[in-house]
Amino acid sequence: MKTINISLVGVGGQGTLLASNIICEAAMLSGLDVKKNEVHGMAQRGGSVVSQVRIGDKVNSPLVPDGATDILISFEKLEALRYAHYLAPDGVCYVNNQEIVPITVATGQAKWPENIDEDLKKIPNVKVINALEEAEKLGNMKAANVIMLGTIAANTKEIKKETWIQAVKNLVKPQFLDLNLKAFEKGFNLAN
Secondary structure, eight states: OOOEEEEEEEETTSSHHHHHHHHHHHHHHTTOEEEEEEEOTTGGGTOEEEEEEEEESSOOOSOOOTTOEEEEEESSHHHHHHTGGGEEEEEEEEEESOOOOOHHHHTTSSOOOTTHHHHHTTSTTEEEEOHHHHHHHHTOGGGHHHHHHHHHHHTOTTSOHHHHHHHHHHHSOGGGHHHHHHHHHHHHHHTO
16 A cells, blocks of 8 residues: 555644544554654644654654655644645645634734635646634634544545544543544545
8 A cells, every 4th residue: 555644733722633543543443554743842832743654554653754745634714824845745634723823923923814714726637625613613623633634534545434433432532432433424524
């Protein structure tokens, strides 16, 4: 099988790392080789978070080269623009329709992009999803990350949907499991 390169980008506190852990769990449950790397330096202070996951028969490195991401998931709009160069020409990009103003913008040290929605449309194969709004409808906005995870599952035919669900069950705390299973299903359906 061709190696699947997945990049998840967001802001600290959005659940990027849990989502990447569930991806790894689903791959391992499927008997596939998986490697993951993370960059989350200032994540606790609302900084950028990047997690890359590579899945295949044999994966030698956790690093996804620029321009080689098959599935780019952005939990926030500005992060999608910041990391759009990760996306492969035939890759897909799902963006959570959320804006989190960085501290540099809030303090006047930087400017927010004026045409962020127009700039997002320039990303090849991009689809903006109202994951935060959908998560709030389910009862908890923190489930937005699992909604976004569902879009990945819908795009990785090498891993069965039932295996993704088992991975969610394995890694989500029991008190949040029902919510997250609904969130996963919502994201899976929104991807199509």
